[in-house]
Amino acid sequence: MTDWLSPAEWDALRLSLRVSFWATFASLPLGLFVAHALARWRFPGHGLLNGLVHLPLVLPPVVTGYLLLLTFGRRGWVGQWLDEWFGIVFAFRWTGAALAAAIMAFPLMARAIRLSIEAVDPRLEEAAGSLGASRPWTWTTVTLPLILPGVIAGAILAFAKAMGEFGATITFVSNIPGQTQTLPSAIYAFLQVPGGEPAAARLVLVSIAVAMTALILSEWLARRLARRVAGR
Amino acid sequence: MSVSVALAHDFGGFSVDLAFEVPAGVTVLFGPSGSGKSTVLNAVAGLLRPDRARIAVDGTVLTDTGARVFLPPHRRRLGVVFQDGRLFPHLTVRQNLRYGRWFAPRAERATSEAAVVEMLGIGALLDRAPATLSGGERQRVAIGRALLAEPRLILADEPLSALDADRKAEILPYLERLRDELRVPMLYVSHAAAEVARIATTVVMLKAGRITRIGPPSEVMADPALAWRGRDVGAVIEATVARHHADGVTELVAGGLPLFLPTLAAEPGDHLRLRIAAADVLLARGRPEGLSALNMLPGTVESLHENGAVVLVRLATAAGPILSRITARSARELGVVPGAELTAIVKSLSHAREDVGTPMH
DSSP: OGGGSOHHHHHHHHHHHHHHHHHHHHHHHHHHHHHHHHHHOOOTTHHHHHHHHHHHHHSOHHHHHHHHHHHHSTTSHHHHHHHHHHOOOOTTSHHHHHHHHHHHHHHHHHHHHHHHHHTSOHHHHHHHHHTTOOHHHHIIIIIHHHHHHHHHHHHHHHHHHHHHOOHHHHHHHOOOTTTTOOHHHHHHHHHHSTTOHHHHHHHHHHHHHHHHHHHHHHHHHHHHHHHHHHTO | OEEEEEEEEEOSSOEEEEEEEEESSEEEEEOOTTSSHHHHHHHHHTSSOOSEEEEEETTEEEEETTTTEEOOGGGSOEEEEOTTOOOOTTSOHHHHHHHTGGGSOGGGOOSOHHHHHHHHTOGGGTTSOGGGSOHHHHHHHHHHHHHHTOOSEEEEESTTTTSOHHHHHHHHHHHHHIIIIIOOOEEEEEOOHHHHHHHOSEEEEEETTEEEEEEOHHHHTTOGGGGGGGGGOEEEEEEEEEEEOTTSEEEEEETTEEEEEEOOSOOTTOEEEEEEEGGGEEEEESOOOSOSOOEEEEEEEEEEEEETTEEEEEEEETTEEEEEEEEHHHHHHHTOOTTOEEEEEEOGGGOOGGGBOOOBO
């Protein structure tokens, strides 16, 4: 089985899984917060935040990648500050690939969570309050369980999107085998060299398998949870 | 144990300005839609920040705009029973019941879960999901959930209005048991006279954001000024079950006067409340003979309330005040004036089921 993919191909797959996992996992809290803010709060700048969240969806990925390079690169104002104070470097590291994937996947995640929050009857939260539950308790015991199917669906969607992210990643962190060469980057690289097609084809199959598994898993989980939440 | 509410709030075009203090028991806020009932309830629950208000339950101040006191809803310790139940769909009935208990101070968890489950008859439902319950079952669980949160006061916002007549008849006895057995004070919003007659200890009648009458139901509900309620106008009297007759009729006694009803599931000696709709009461001079009606209550005309071609007559009888709705023409021909001696004839079989209170032993 391990012989089927070359070490370089395995590296790309492993890196992609790691990048996608962290991209999803780390952006989940922010995704919940932003989705909640957009769904429930009215504040000045509501439209602006909404636009900002969805921007990566409509912007050319290469633009997003370039903007990331400008801000989080070694010389970028945020990147410089993070490097000086925390020793965190994004540029040309796998962490940078995770950041790019997270930003590209964020609209999908936030949107799925926001829709599920909007589907929760606020009067149930009012009822929880009347029974003595403070806001945080109401959120953890009523809101969160009710939106869980949406959160999981959003997370898996974001994971799948992160697995496929190419444009912003290659612009921001380049295509360094073993460090920033994710599955799509590797496929791209194999297609650039003569005789690389078989390797590319294998990785294409892997990509399809991962994406399909993620979709089926999310459907199954969401349906199971929706049944439980609806109390059947 | 008492509830005091003083409240003024301007919604722009509609304002509420009222104050009342009521003893323990069930206080029904009664009035048509838009009379301010829900405003009062929301202000007590902390879901509305009134312009000016002082609200206290049993000495604990919940809202006092003068002293800048405003307890957030979750710290008011009130059990709210909503019109639509609002059970948590992701929790079982048992988990729903225990939800509020979790937040109640440990020292005050006096209400026994087993007793509440037994009283509401929901023992067989504990492992079910709310989605599988009927409307009536859902409301019973909602009442239990509110009770088990150890509330200072229960707020019920038209808890029966979403149910059909059969389901209402199913729940009302439980509300009566609540009032009589647990003695939890309750603020109950309703626009149905039959409910008021059955469960109220005190009635606060509202109209356009102001209190029009306040007092025990036998007084307030027999007020002819209630003419705006149409068929709902009616007197409430207290009666005691005397005996069951073999022909399927139950004899009751109210103020020494016999009353006859189709057999009731009650024991001799039980007390119950009867609501007699004004539209079901005829008036006669003297004591008429040869009538199919069994129930006749002699009395004296106290007051008349004219409303176009219809007159509401309030008759003082030994059983309590009785209301009769007759035409202005009959009133003239019969010589109905204050002080006149007349007999109220009640069509005995026309008592609606929900008008008869559940017996209290």
